[in-house]
């Protein structure tokens with residue numbers, strides 16, 4: 322869950338490394354470091370805390386260097402201290418790492434016995450010493466050849482996951498990398514080569530990227546990039562161009578990335594729909610959706626695996642996909658999926674939903690489903706990501722880069738993509754009539770502008786936050802598709818504001834959680850006028866009868882709901898299909914404004930990272 326960056330070329334400044342790390346800071350932000358290699362040797366600067374701490378030390382680095390590496394850390398082994406920050410050095414080797422070396426204890430014992438002194442508590446330092454040791458053992462060839470051979474020896478001995486960026490003082494114009502299980506991309510521009518954990522770090526400098534695969538070593542020079550398999554044979558793949566721009570990764574005048582990204586819900590939905598629906602024929606373009614090659618007609622069920630917010634988008638889509646396809650849809654937490662007995666077969670479509678396309682739990686779940694014979698589809702937001710590579714087919718959500726650690730616009734884009742998947746299945750299997758399908762297509766087209774109107778609630782929700790930010794606990798309830806929306810609202814609130822929050826299916830309240838209700842408990846009640854409206858109103862009455870405080874989210878001009886509630890948010894009128902897209906907006910805004918009012922770190926909440934690449 323760390324971010325790594327590497328450069329080799331005409332020359333890069335400390336600011337280059339810092340800026341690239343800033344674009345990766347969402348991956349981890351508890352300590353950071355940069356190493357720059359010049360003719361005078363290597364200079365390493367590291368700091369505990371966020372990148373702003375490292376920034377204070379930039380003057381200690383050389384003004385420019387032809388080779389350098391940088392790291393932003395999310396601690397796994399050893400506290401977030403300067404000593405544990407990467408890079409780590411052993412003799413001429415300077416190395417940084419994203420991943421976990423599972424057998425580091427055995428390797429450490431062996432290296433200590435050989436006389437290596439460990440200065441950190443990290444698993445990574447083992448890799449630095451091991452590489453140094455293997456490099457010393459190589460007797461054939463020039464330093465670069467010896468480094469390649471040594472790296473091949475090292476990767477054979479490591480268990481776990483890694484993406485390494487490596488400098489060697491004996492090869493001052495070469496950068497090395499190795500990858501297994503952790504994400505790594507390389508990019509190329511005129512006279513410059515780069516490596517990074519994600520394309521966001523490099524979009525300013527190049528649009529030509531190549532995703533490094535597992536079991537690959539990379540040798541980067543200013544003149545080009547060579548890839549070889551761990552077994553030593555050369556690998557050749559074309560670079561691809563990404564369309565993301567620098568402006569997409571800036572705050573664009575908003576106070577936080579999160580607020581900007583909430584305001585990008587309409588755009589994320591519109592871009593994800595774009596090209597995939599044909600308005601004149603009222604049909605779904607399955608080729609553009611990326612599902613053309615899947616055996617849509619012969620499937621007998623769907624299983625969706627995902628984590629966190631992506632899991633809630635998937636849970637929500639179940640209601641829609643089942644209703645339009647009549648296929649059974651199961652939704653599993655990816656982190657739990659592998660502990661169940663697999664019952665998938667070639668007629669099962671297993672769908673991995675992930676913004677980052679890197680979440681380790683989701684990756685393992687989809688790999689095991691594929692190995693068990695299922696058809697697999699990745700719904701990811703980051704082009705060329707690891708999960709996409711692991712699946713038979715890829716459907717890209719088009720939310721653009723999401724920088725805020727809390728996922729917002731990606732949720733809207735995932736939901737859109739999953740609705741399109743449902744309709745594509747219904748179309749190909751003729752589960753809907755042509756006019757029913759057209760009806761849904763016409764509905765989807767309306768979503769971006771309706772969501773835009775819902776964003777107009779921001780100011781009133783900001784005021785509301787003043788009445789809720791001091792609470793220590795909140796409940797969220799919803800029925801049917803509004804239950805996953807409630808779950809998403811409670812996750813957003815807890816991760817941003819550190820307020821304890823729980824979400825329940827409204828019908829479950831009476832089975833236990835109602836015991837929590839008294840005059841000190843506030844309940845966010847999702848009660849739009851859908852098929853479950855009357856029943857949800859009864860639940861609200863039950864809460865009120867026990868003294869609970871009600872914040873109701875319903876539709877505009879709902880006098881009945883407004884009268885029951887202590888506070889009331891009315892979203893614009895819309896059809897039942899569109900409702901979940903709409904009710905999510907006030908919940909994202911509610912969590913955002915409470916966090917702002919509490920003064921927490923909105924874009925980088927404590928203990929979290931954007932891509933969770935550990936299991």
Ligand code: M6R
Nearest residue numbers: 629630631675676677680727728
């Ligand atoms: O990149 P992914 O969609 O696979 O990430 C899944 C979760 O880690 C992510 O949604 C997480 O729960 C967010 N912090 C939610 O805001």
